[in-house]
Amino acid sequence: MSTSSFTTRRDFIKGSAAATGALVIGFTLPMTSRFSQAAAAATPGAGFAPNAFLRIAPNGQVTVVCGLSEMGQGVHMGIASLVAEELDADWKSVQLEQAPVDKAYNNPLFGMQATGGSTAIRGHYEPMRKAGAAAREMLVAAAATQWGVDAAACRTQDGRVLGPDGKSAGYGDLVAAASKLPVPQNPTLKDPKDFRILGKGLTRIDTPAKVNGSAGFGIDVKLPGLLTAVMVHAPVPGAKIVSVDDAAAKAIPGVKQVVQIPQGVAVLADGYWTALKGRDALVVKWDDGPLGSLSSEGISKLLTDATTRPGAVARNDGDVTVAVAKTVEAVYEAPYLAHACMEPMNCTAWVRAGEAEVWAPTQGPGPHLGIVAQLTGLPPEKVQVHTTYLGGGFGRRFAPDFVIASTLISKAAGVPVKLVYTREDDMRAWFYRPASVTRFTAGLDAAGNPVSLTARVASPALSIAAGFAKELPKGIDDTAIEGIGDMLYAFPNLRVEYARTEPGIPPWFWRSVGHSQNVYFIEAFIDELAAAAGRDPVEFRRALLSKQPRLRGVLDLAAQKSGWGSPLPKGMHRGVAITTCFGSFVAQVAEVSMAADGKPRVQRIVAAVDCGLTVNPDVIQRQVEGAVVYGLSAAMYGKITFKNGRVEQSNFTDYPMLRMDEMPRVEVHIVPSTEAPGGIGEPGLPAATPAVVNAIFAATGKRIRTLPI
């Protein structure tokens, strides 16, 4: 089944897009002069734009240009603060501009203009500081020349150059002279102990627009002559249209056009409501294709069976066949999950003669621009992608489906089109965190010390589904085993195997990716081993982490802050879990009570985080809080299931998430560090679920080996 489903996946995007070759995720623009042209146009005369990331106007206004997508993670503020710090800007004079697509804005960790993988600060910490520092050196040089003094005698503060004898000039007054100077390639960066902006809590620059309704999300795009499109989407991946009866739809007043594209049929109208009524009046018959009989029971069996056979060897330390005194075995399973961003998928496209423009809440404006170019046959320089605010991303908005469909609809209809997914369309759009099954076998010696561990992981290969790889090196998909294959626990004998298993449902990136299920698996199983050994869960982990000071450091901090080992109020129970991912280290202790109906109630999460140097403590706190809620929503309620090839869930009624009255207290403790910054959008997620299920074990003696709870 794996081969055919692989083909199906490729067809789903490639075929429906009528695009060529592999999914063009890796696309980047050739080096163009578009930015320099844009910068020149934006800063006529005396403006100063030493590089792609920064402009200073004659009035002193600093504009930081950010190629990353703001989806709630605070990246606009983060990028602006990196530039402003080294520029010694007056923070109040800094504004943020969303960049166009240009190679200059490629994410250094991806090689394309895209946001995800908790890479924003990790990838831009040095480049953005250098951008600010280069400008600062030029402004200082301009002032020193003007004053006839040595540049070394000048310093900068809050948007001004300060010289000897009380000399002072605002940056705005220096931009004309500075812009004539060469741009330093290796400017001197500050010692972090001299930071004045980084490391402090700053009010986010996107907050005011987000409390008065003025923030522009993709769904808010307005254009003259814009029509709204609502689609009938394929009910099953790979399904093909057999027939379309659009007579009833076309009879609805206000319906302007009905457009068929490979992905489905779109009804176009002046607004969403009429387009929806038209869509609901369409009669579309489909040939389900080979996946029409797919069921969740079948998928579960396929994955579980795969763990009974040897897989590709991802790691083999020592010899797991050594004799042991006690064997512990368990099988864990996680379901498919939807992202359920609050803003349903949407995209506005306007394909005109010789050019195309797209406005999208997208995590991948770079690759998506390449896709639009391919779909329209236009050269990339004739395509523009405007990135709006994103009403949530979580990996979902890296997928191109909404860009592809809106582009094809606009191309066919000849008008600007805003395609809006209904919530049900969004929930059933076939981009899911994959289901996964892992079988663990571990051995303890007579004293209860862990001796060996074998983990056999069965799940689809995301790297292939996403177009990142055509085949798996040595049969291993890194995202499928991350969190297990790279574990830091020092088992003397450790073997990790991967059984690529493709039930046919396209897997996609979901906040923290493979860690989202694998850390649950391994941390719940480690708890089982601790119990089998008769050891305390924190002590059992510490003993396996003697050479991992950062991971053990967060474990110790979370234990200390949560009062691990101290008595709890009656009815409260603790569980612990740890993770290392995206360059950061996180430990969480969950406090859980059990309601009379047996339902667990998460009361408190104590998180300890070591994400290297703190760029913004408030952002770290909020991202960890948010990741905990995202993880717990999945743990408590999240599952996408299939019957006859169709998704059974539809809306927030049957795909619930945590609500205000279920929200635990979340405490976030940050380890002071001078290490390079790690990621923070995702690392707060993986440990929340195992901490909770381990607390449920403490409460009930029952192991939770499948989700949702």
Next chain:
Amino acid sequence: MISLSLNGKTVQLSATPDTPLLWALRDELGYTGTKFGCGIAACGACTVHVDGKATRACVTTIEAVAGKQVTTIEAMDSNRIGQALQAAWIRNDVPQCGYCQSGQIMSAAALLARNPKPNDADIDEAMRRNLCRCGTYNRIRAAIKDAAATLSA
């Protein structure tokens, strides 16, 4: 034509009477601060006030609000409670992606209008039907209490 009062001004709507208020606001009048989340009153992103009461605009037809007073997020900076909430939202840096926050503020404003000093249970009851995928609930709770404190000061 259906007539109603929007943020204190009379507006005429040409959309069909069964059109949900959400889409008349967004598509006909260009008031895009009110958001579409689910279409079935399950998430609260579309919350507006109808005669002062928090109402889900995605399932409320314009026919049902003919002649009534409709208030949206765009008018929240022109009343005392709205101003206090917006200031508290900024002080507490509540939003992440921000998409649900119009609805959150509208639900919170209706709460404070009828209960100037809500306790945790009151806040849970008033806000539990407003979903936030970014997990800002604890910040929302703190901001509501913060706004309540400034209003009673």
